[in-house]
Amino acid sequence: MPESDTGAERTPTWPTVLRCCAALAATPGRLLRPRRPDRALLASLIDAPIPQARNTIRLTVLEQATMSAPTTIVAEGARSLREMTLTMSAFLIEHPAARFLVDPALCSGVHDRVLPELPFPIPLLVAPDKPVLGLADALAARDIGLDTIDFVIPTHLHWDHVSGLLELPASVPIRLPAVEHEWALGGTHAPIGVARGPLRERTFDTFTLDGPPVLSFPRSLDLFDDGSVVLVDLAGHTPGSIGVLLAVDDGTRVLLAGDAVWSRLQIELLREKAPMPGQLFDADRDAAFATIHRLHALPDGIEVIAGHDYAAVTALAARR
Numbered sequence: 636m637p638e639s640d641t642g643a644e645r646t647p648t649w650p651t652v653l654r655c656c657a658a659l660a661a662t663p664g665r666l667l668r669p670r671r672p673d674r675a676l677l678a679s680l681i682d683a684p685i686p687q688a689r690n691t692i693r694l695t696v697l698e699q700a701t702m703s704a705p706t707t708i709v710a711e712g713a714r715s716l717r718e719m720t721l722t723m724s725a726f727l728i729e730h731p732a733a734r735f736l737v738d739p740a741l742c743s744g745v746h747d748r749v750l751p752e753l754p755f756p757i758p759l760l761v762a763p764d765k766p767v768l769g770l771a772d773a774l775a776a777r778d779i780g781l782d783t784i785d786f787v788i789p790t791h792l793h794w795d796h797v798s799g800l801l802e803l804p805a806s807v808p809i810r811l812p813a814v815e816h817e818w819a820l821g822g823t824h825a826p827i828g829v830a831r832g833p834l835r836e837r838t839f840d841t842f843t844l845d846g847p848p849v850l851s852f853p854r855s856l857d858l859f860d861d862g863s864v865v866l867v868d869l870a871g872h873t874p875g876s877i878g879v880l881l882a883v884d885d886g887t888r889v890l891l892a893g894d895a896v897w898s899r900l901q902i903e904l905l906r907e908k909a910p911m912p913g914q915l916f917d918a919d920r921d922a923a924f925a926t927i928h929r930l931h932a933l934p935d936g937i938e939v940i941a942g943h944d945y946a947a948v949t950a951l952a953a954r955r
C-alpha cells in the first residue's frame with residue numbers, strides 16, 4: 636500500500652503513544668484489584684428465546700496464525716503467570732442458500748501488507764507469530780475457490796478480522812452493521828486497530844440489528860429468516876461488534892463472539908481485559924464489560940467461541 640494512499644487517514648502516532656503510556660500506567664493496580672462484576676446488571680438480564688432453527692449450517696474453522704499474551708492481562712488480574720496462546724482464525728459457514736466467511740482474518744504477508752498501516756507501537760503489540768496462513772491458501776487447502784464465497788461478515792472491523800479481504804475478489808460484499816461502518820470509515824483518521832487498506836474499494840451492505848432480544852442480547856438479526864444464523868449485539872469492543880449465533884449441523888449451538896472477549900476465561904471470571912490492552916482496543920470499556928456480563932449469563936448449551944481463544948477454536952476445529 637503506497638504511503639500516499641493511506642497517510643492522511645492513518646491513526647496519528649503521538650496520541651497513540653500517549654494512550655499506550657496511560658494504559659500501561661493503569662495496568663498494575665488493576666491486576667491486583669480487577670474491576671468488580673455488576674451484580675445488579677447480571678440480575679436484570681433476561682433470557683429471551685432463540686428463533687427456532689429450520690435449517691442448519693456447516694461450520695469450518697480456518698486457523699491462520701497464533702500469538703501469545705500473559706493470561707493475567709487477557710483476563711484482568713487472573714491469578715496465573717502463564718502465557719496464553721491466542722489464535723487468529725476465519726470461519727467458513729455453508730448455509731443451503733449461501734457460502735460465506737465470518738472474519739476473513741488474515742492475508743498472506745500481513746506483516747508487510749497491513750501492519751505497517753497501524754501507528755507505532757501497535758504493530759509491536761499485535762503482530763502474529765510467523766508463519767501466517769493466508770486466507771486464499773487456507774481456502775485452497777480445503778478445495779474452496781475464492782469465487783465461491785458469496786459475502787463476508789466481520790464480527791468487527793479491526794485489522795485482524797478483515798485483512799483476508801485483500802485476497803478475495805472485489806465483488807464479494809461485506810455485510811455489517813451501519814454503525815460499525817461509520818465508526819471505522821467515517822472519521823478523518825482510522826480508530827486504533829483499524830487498517831483501512833483492506834477495506835478500500837469494497838462493496839458494503841449495511842444493516843441494523845432491528846430484530847427482537849435473543850438470549851441475553853437486546854437486539855438481533857435473523858440473517859436467513861430461518862433461525863440458523865442469528866446476529867446479536869456485542870457492542871463495546873467496537874460500536875458495531877456482533878456475535879454470530881449458529882445452528883450447526885451436528886446439533887450444537889455455537890456463538891462466534893469475535894473480540895467481545897479474547898478468552899473464555901473472561902466469561903467464566905467476569906473479567907475485562909487489563910487496561911493495557913483494553914484501553915487501546917475496546918472502544919467503550921463500560922459497554923464492553925456489560926457485554927461480558929451478557930455472555931456470562933448465557934444458558935448451558937450455547938458454546939461461545941472467542942475469536943482469539945486458541946483452546947476453544949482448536950477444539951472446535953478438531954470436531955469437524
Ligand SMILES: [Zn+2]
Binds near residue numbers: 793795796942
Ligand atoms: Zn481481534
